[in-house]
Amino acid sequence: MVKRTHRLRRLAVYGSALACLWLASAGTAHANGVDTNGFMSRSVALGGAVAADVEDPSANYYNPAGIARGEGLRLNVSYSNINSRLSINGVDSHVERMAGVDFGLTAPVQLGPVHFGFGLALHLPDQRLSRTRSSLVERPRWELFDTRAHKVFVSANVAVRLTHWLLIGGGITFQSPSVLELNIRGEADALQPERRSHLEHEFRGDLTSIRYPDVGAQFLLTDDLSLGVTYRGQFELKNTIRAGVDGVITGLGDGIPLSFQLESISVSTFVPRQLAVGLAWRPEFFDRLRIGFDLVWLDWSAHTSLIPSEDITLTLEPPPGLGIDVPGEIVGRRPIPMRMKDRFVPRVGVELRALEEQRYALDLRAGYVYERTPFPAQRGVTNFVDSTRHQLALGVGLTLQGLEPVLRGGVRFDAHFLYTRVMSRRHIKDSLVDPVGDYIAGGHQLGGGVAVEIAFE
Amino acid sequence: MTGMKRLRHLQRLSSTATAGLLPWILLLALGCGTLGTETAFPGAISSSGVGPFRQLERYETGVFRAPSGQSVDSTGLFLESASVGAERLYYAAAPPLAAPPERDPALPGDVIDWAQAEPRAIYRAAPGGFTGTRDGEPVVLSGFGVGTRVLEASAAWEGDAVFDPCAITLADGRVRLYYAAAGGIGLAEASGTDGTFTRVGDAPILGPDASIASGGVPRSPAVVELEAQGYLLYYDAGDGVRVARSDDGLAFAPVDADAATPAIDPIFTALLEPRDADPVELDARMPGATMATMPGGRRVVRVYFEIPRDDEGRIVSMSASADGITFERYARPSFQTASPGAPRPWLREDGTTLLLTRISRQLEGLEAGASVLSISPANHFLADEP
Numbered sequence: 157m158v159k160r161t162h163r164l165r166r167l168a169v170y171g172s173a174l175a176c177l178w179l180a181s182a183g184t185a186h187a188n189g190v191d192t193n194g195f196m197s198r199s200v201a202l203g204g205a206v207a208a209d210v211e212d213p214s215a216n217y218y219n220p221a222g223i224a225r226g227e228g229l230r231l232n233v234s235y236s237n238i239n240s241r242l243s244i245n246g247v248d249s250h251v252e253r254m255a256g257v258d259f260g261l262t263a264p265v266q267l268g269p270v271h272f273g274f275g276l277a278l279h280l281p282d283q284r285l286s287r288t289r290s291s292l293v294e295r296p297r298w299e300l301f302d303t304r305a306h307k308v309f310v311s312a313n314v315a316v317r318l319t320h321w322l323l324i325g326g327g328i329t330f331q332s333p334s335v336l337e338l339n340i341r342g343e344a345d346a347l348q349p350e351r352r353s354h355l356e357h358e359f360r361g362d363l364t365s366i367r368y369p370d371v372g373a374q375f376l377l378t379d380d381l382s383l384g385v386t387y388r389g390q391f392e393l394k395n396t397i398r399a400g401v402d403g404v405i406t407g408l409g410d411g412i413p414l415s416f417q418l419e420s421i422s423v424s425t426f427v428p429r430q431l432a433v434g435l436a437w438r439p440e441f442f443d444r445l446r447i448g449f450d451l452v453w454l455d456w457s458a459h460t461s462l463i464p465s466e467d468i469t470l471t472l473e474p475p476p477g478l479g480i481d482v483p484g485e486i487v488g489r490r491p492i493p494m495r496m497k498d499r500f501v502p503r504v505g506v507e508l509r510a511l512e513e514q515r516y517a518l519d520l521r522a523g524y525v526y527e528r529t530p531f532p533a534q535r536g537v538t539n540f541v542d543s544t545r546h547q548l549a550l551g552v553g554l555t556l557q558g559l560e561p562v563l564r565g566g567v568r569f570d571a572h573f574l575y576t577r578v579m580s581r582r583h584i585k586d587s588l589v590d591p592v593g594d595y596i597a598g599g600h601q602l603g604g605g606v607a608v609e610i611a612f613e
Numbered sequence: 614m615t616g617m618k619r620l621r622h623l624q625r626l627s628s629t630a631t632a633g634l635l636p637w638i639l640l641l642a643l644g645c646g647t648l649g650t651e652t653a654f655p656g657a658i659s660s661s662g663v664g665p666f667r668q669l670e671r672y673e674t675g676v677f678r679a680p681s682g683q684s685v686d687s688t689g690l691f692l693e694s695a696s697v698g699a700e701r702l703y704y705a706a707a708p709p710l711a712a713p714p715e716r717d718p719a720l721p722g723d724v725i726d727w728a729q730a731e732p733r734a735i736y737r738a739a740p741g742g743f744t745g746t747r748d749g750e751p752v753v754l755s756g757f758g759v760g761t762r763v764l765e766a767s768a769a770w771e772g773d774a775v776f777d778p779c780a781i782t783l784a785d786g787r788v789r790l791y792y793a794a795a796g797g798i799g800l801a802e803a804s805g806t807d808g809t810f811t812r813v814g815d816a817p818i819l820g821p822d823a824s825i826a827s828g829g830v831p832r833s834p835a836v837v838e839l840e841a842q843g844y845l846l847y848y849d850a851g852d853g854v855r856v857a858r859s860d861d862g863l864a865f866a867p868v869d870a871d872a873a874t875p876a877i878d879p880i881f882t883a884l885l886e887p888r889d890a891d892p893v894e895l896d897a898r899m900p901g902a903t904m905a906t907m908p909g910g911r912r913v914v915r916v917y918f919e920i921p922r923d924d925e926g927r928i929v930s931m932s933a934s935a936d937g938i939t940f941e942r943y944a945r946p947s948f949q950t951a952s953p954g955a956p957r958p959w960l961r962e963d964g965t966t967l968l969l970t971r972i973s974r975q976l977e978g979l980e981a982g983a984s985v986l987s988i989s990p991a992n993h994f995l996a997d998e999p
Contacts, residue, residue, distance in 0.1 A: 244658055245908050245964060296658055582909040585661070588933035589943035593661030594907040 197607035201551020202505025203523025207384035207434030213260025216277030220325030224273030224315035236605030422464030456530035461491030664947035667991035675743020675754035698780030705776035770796030827851030835902035853879030892922035
């Protein structure tokens with residue numbers, strides 16, 4: 157009892173220090189498919205409710221403090237795939253499947269009395285390295301599954317075990333916004349454009365690098381109860397497109413100078429800042445069972461507009477008599493507030509060691525997530541489609557152990573199955589003459605994945 | 614380590630290594646094997662019926678006469694407005710005179726000079742039974758057969774022609790045919806979809822309004838039924854689109870769209886101000902109407918009407934209402950290909966909206982008109998291109 161009181165007092169001290177650290181941390185995030193679909197098979201099967209006690213390479217995402225929790229080097233590679241059957245007004249939305257390979261490692265290091273851990277994580281979408289696209293406002297699209305799920309995630313982390321009951325960690329994540337520029341100049345013949353035009357173009361594209369840190373902590377409150385806290389700040393990927401035309405239109409008499417400039421700045425991906433608090437419990441009376449519960453707060457209300465800001469300039473002075481009407485002003489799009497709501501997302505994960513023998517062990521897992529949609533019903537001109545989700549995961553893990561002298565440690569094979577019910581939702585437009593009109597959107601998603609992890613003692 | 618032990622050790626090492634590496638290799642192969650698939654942008658979705666509409670192709674209607682998209686092969690006929698109701702196509706048409714007089718020079722070039730034709734009558738046509746394929750599956754195309762005459766002018770108030778047909782089906786299966794004639798809007802009934810029509814009453818159900826400067830003779834009837842309002846009849850009296858109401862669909866009384874003024878006002882009183890160099894709108898006329906149920910259950914009245922502009926062209930515009938009286942207009946043209954007129958909507962079970970409009974067509978050097986079909990959403994095709 158004295159020991160526990162002393163531990164809790166230290167908890168208060170370190171908690172204050174950590175609070176200062178969180179407040180001082182820069183904007184952080186993991187902006188990619190892992191935010192939507194999870195990272196690595198075991199943690200996905202547990203509904204992502206692992207912040208309190210994660211120690212495998214998925215700690216690089218769920219709580220970097222867990223990197224220092226394990227005893228030996230761990231390498232993990234996973235592959236997951238999610239197929240969507242989402243429809244609007246009964247018409248399949250053809251949402252692209254989300255799939256990719258996850259790589260991760262955690263490497264504990266003992267430096268004198270201090271136990272450190274280093275971690276690396278990588279998520280590679282198997283369809284493309286990155287997608288950036290903006291659709292027409294009048295085209296309904298499943299916002300969380302269209303662009304943001306198709307991005308690379310790279311993270312490097314470090315953790316330290318301050319005491320036997322307190323671990324803290326932090327890391328850096330890399331992302332790439334883009335700047336694209338297209339310039340065209342020359343002469344274009346209005347009557348025979350293919351034969352008598354002389355145009356040249358110049359294209360530049362830059363994928364710049366952005367780095368963001370994140371932090372987490374794990375508290376081993378008792379031998380059977382752990383507490384985890386993680387904080388990630390908000391993050392957005394902006395994309396800038398510039399296009400310019402400087403030329404002359406010929407074939408209609410004297411050449412007509414033409415100048416056209418376009419600059420479009422858009423946010424292709426936004427990830428809200430989030431605070432996750434988790435508990436993991438292995439009851440003393442039945443230590444084969446592990447129950448985890450996480451509650452995550454997401455600051456969706458800070459979401460910036462996904463409608464780009466556009467500036468368009470057209471300079472064209474046709475001679476009189478040609479009958480060409482040049483608009484005096486071309487008004488580009490302007491951002492429209494998203495009006496999203498903050499959300500609390502509960503996650504539950506249960507793991508049971510069903511079999512344990514000298515050479516192998518079998519774990520059964522189940523997880524559940526309830527995520528109420530942060531998007532409002534699309535009553536105006538925007539059509540960002542999303543609905544509340546109920547996600548159920550089932551998984552299994554087979555650990556091979558006792559492999560000495562070939563391997564001092566173990567090999568674990570994980571597999572999971574994922575089902576998400578995306579609830580049907582009505583979007584009733586304020587205007588009776590909205591170009592899209594009312595619609596009902598919903599559906600479900602099916603997915604699964606496998607992983608193999610090698611743990612070295 | 615003895616030789617056998619070493620061999621067994623190597624075998625175990627090899628098996629373990631293989632077992633450990635194989636999943637990695639498979640995962641990498643699986644990941645690499647699916648690289649680079651292109652996917653299209655989300656397709657357009659529209660349940661509001663505002664358009665834009667796309668004129669159908671010949672292979673979507675099954676009527677392979679120019680212009681493309683005709684609802685019916687009107688070869689040998691002058692054809693004016695056409696509409697679909699009670700599972701049939703109704704249209705007003707007449708053959709040209711054997712020796713037609715010279716065309717009235719005061720008429721716009723794409724307007725039929727009915728003095729060059731026999732008296733107009735109303736025809737009824739069944740689906741033509743034309744077939745095609747869509748996504749490899751057989752489908753029935755949207756075109757109609759030529760049909761037969763079902764109503765000719767006979768009453769004194771009708772003059773020599775009946776036109777602008779609009780048919781609805783009652784709950785008991787009877788078909789009501791609203792039509793226009795010289796003295797106003799009349800009504801005929803048939804016992805069923807292909808029954809014989811009998812006039813209801815000896816007078817028009819809606820006659821001229823002398824308070825309207827142009828004489829106020831109503832034409833272009835379009836009837837919808839609302840639970841709260843009863844029957845609403847939209848029509849053109851020469852000064853805009855108006856509406857009349859009836860409890861039984863037999864006797865109609867004009868509805869004042871603006872109670873603030875002493876006169877009975879049209880429901881469309883303001884035309885859109887042109888943007889930049891756009892043509893100026895001159896009038897709103899020739900309405901067609903339908904009652905639509907949106908996804909989610911909301912019921913909306915949609916009225917499509919013709920807008921002539923000062924560039925001598927026409928567009929089709931659309932307005933919608935929840936109560937059938939107060940409308941919200943869509944700011945952009947719903948359809949403007951080939952200067953269309955007399956729009957008539959046709960809702961389909963698959964949620965798409967077809968629009969019948971009249972466009973210009975030449976018959977032996979005479980302006981004869983044609984009825985063409987267009988569809989919204991425009992990216993929806995009714996058949997595969999052969």
